[in-house]
Amino acid sequence: LDPQLWHACAGGMAQIPPINSKVYYFPQGHSEHANKAVDFHEFPRISPLIPCRVSSISYLADSETDEVYAKMRLVPLGRNECDVDDEGGLMGFSKNEEKEKPNSFAKTLTQSDANNGGGFSVPRYCAETIFPRHIYRGTPRRHLLTTGWSNFVNQKKLVAGDSIVFLRTENGDLCVGIQRAKTGISGGPEVVSGWSTGAAN
Amino acid sequence: LDPQLWHACAGGMAQIPPINSKVYYFPQGHSEHANKAVDFHEFPRISPLIPCRVSSISYLADSETDEVYAKMRLVPLGRNECDVDDEGGLMGFSKNEEKEKPNSFAKTLTQSDANNGGGFSVPRYCAETIFPRHIYRGTPRRHLLTTGWSNFVNQKKLVAGDSIVFLRTENGDLCVGIQRAKTGISGGPEVVSGWSTGAAN
DNA sequence: TTGTCGGCCGATCGCCGACAA
DNA sequence: TTGTCGGCGATCGGCCGACAA
Numbered sequence: 001l002d003p004q005l006w007h008a009c010a011g012g013m014a015q016i017p018p019i020n021s022k023v024y025y026f027p028q029g030h031s032e033h034a035n036k037a038v039d040f041h042e043f044p045r046i047s048p049l050i051p052c053r054v055s056s057i058s059y060l061a062d063s064e065t066d067e068v069y070a071k072m073r074l075v076p077l078g079r080n081e082c083d084v085d086d087e088g089g090l091m092g093f094s095k096n097e098e099k100e101k102p103n104s105f106a107k108t109l110t111q112s113d114a115n116n117g118g119g120f121s122v123p124r125y126c127a128e129t130i131f132p133r134h135i136y137r138g139t140p141r142r143h144l145l146t147t148g149w150s151n152f153v154n155q156k157k158l159v160a161g162d163s164i165v166f167l168r169t170e171n172g173d174l175c176v177g178i179q180r181a182k183t184g185i186s187g188g189p190e191v192v193s194g195w196s197t198g199a200a201n
Numbered sequence: 202l203d204p205q206l207w208h209a210c211a212g213g214m215a216q217i218p219p220i221n222s223k224v225y226y227f228p229q230g231h232s233e234h235a236n237k238a239v240d241f242h243e244f245p246r247i248s249p250l251i252p253c254r255v256s257s258i259s260y261l262a263d264s265e266t267d268e269v270y271a272k273m274r275l276v277p278l279g280r281n282e283c284d285v286d287d288e289g290g291l292m293g294f295s296k297n298e299e300k301e302k303p304n305s306f307a308k309t310l311t312q313s314d315a316n317n318g319g320g321f322s323v324p325r326y327c328a329e330t331i332f333p334r335h336i337y338r339g340t341p342r343r344h345l346l347t348t349g350w351s352n353f354v355n356q357k358k359l360v361a362g363d364s365i366v367f368l369r370t371e372n373g374d375l376c377v378g379i380q381r382a383k384t385g386i387s388g389g390p391e392v393v394s395g396w397s398t399g400a401a402n
Numbered sequence: 403t404t405g406t407c408g409g410c411c412g413a414t415c416g417c418c419g420a421c422a423a
Numbered sequence: 424t425t426g427t428c429g430g431c432g433a434t435c436g437g438c439c440g441a442c443a444a
Binding site: 110111112113115118121122123124138140141142143 | 403404405406407
């Protein structure tokens with residue numbers, strides 16, 4: 001997924017550490033978000049927090065619900081790599097994503113937007129900056145998406161309260177993302193981490 | 202699932218051994234029907250056929266596709282229980298299901314039946330013996346299901362060539378089953394057998 | 403500027419008898 | 424007896440401007 005679109009859908013609350021940054025991994029916190037929490041009293045030798053390096057990040061979206069989630073690979077650090085003062089230190093998130101103001105716009109769908117018998121009322125700013133073509137009608141005039149919008153709403157099963165994100169990328173492509181009001185809780189489809197294989201490395 | 206309805210949907214080709222009967226279990230054949238075939242050359246000590254007793258049978262249908270499948274629990278027999286002549290012997294299927302002629306009827310859907318703009322033409326025998334109420338019209342007169350039929354076709358995603366089964370149980374209930382033309386191959390949704398846990402018992 | 407409403411027109415759904423196999 | 428067809432009326436989807444917040 002395009003990282004810009006991903007961040008636009010995830011919202012500002014979702015901060016992702018840059019690649020190669022150092023972070024703490026909390027096994028118990030991870031386990032509590034997984035399907036089955038692990039009782040760590042059985043594993044007293046596992047440290048509650050493990051310094052790691054972020055070796056890779058995948059920006060993904062659920063193929064069914066289109067909800068965005070991220071997959072990060074963490075490599076535990078050796079004892080001599082754990083220097084906190086090292087290049088910004090642990091836990092430091094770079095905020096360079098916010099510097100570049102992307103050409104994106106989000107709107108929460110109104111009742112009229114989500115009605116199956118209507119179009120999508122496009123806010124003026126979005127219409128002027130993001131949209132290539134749309135209907136401009138009514139008295140007073142307003143910007144509207146009509147043909148095709150209903151199909152999109154039905155296919156994605158959108159309801160009033162859900163949000164839609166429009167993003168114009170640097171090379172001119174128009175991307176669309178959605179953000180549902182009823183979040184499915186838990187981060188992603190299933191939390192499929194490698195408890196059984198690589199976690200002990 | 203009602204065993205009668207299950208058998209009506211599965212068809213005469215699907216024969217299920219009665220509970221407590223003795224059967225041979227073929228690990229390799231089972232494995233070949235599973236998602237991943239197991240290379241049994243790695244396990245030379247596993248017998249190619251294992252005498253078992255059928256300890257339980259569940260008649261089930263896939264919650265999504267409504268395709269019927271059965272789940273059987275097999276208990277391996279001890280050496281002294283393996284007498285072939287014992288109560289009918291191994292591999293003997295009781296055919297008592299066919300004795301009782303159930304009040305059921307199956308029909309393969311025609312193009313007209315599956316069209317979204319129409320009803321279901323009910324064969325005369327089915328109309329007279331199974332159905333409680335239906336439309337009787339046209340010149341010449343014929344038996345038809347109209348209102349509600351389209352919804353059923355759409356919900357179950359039925360197409361021409363699929364079959365529908367009507368069954369009147371002994372206590373008067375009317376059951377409906379379907380049988381798709383495009384079989385999803387493999388028996389059931391996913392072959393979830395206990396390769397990892399109980400297979401060695 | 404934009405959310406909601408009622409009107410209206412066309413497309414589709416779904417019930418019908420006619421006909422023929 | 425029953426599969427297919429064309430027709431038709433009712434319903435629904437979807438685009439419209441009016442109006443008000």
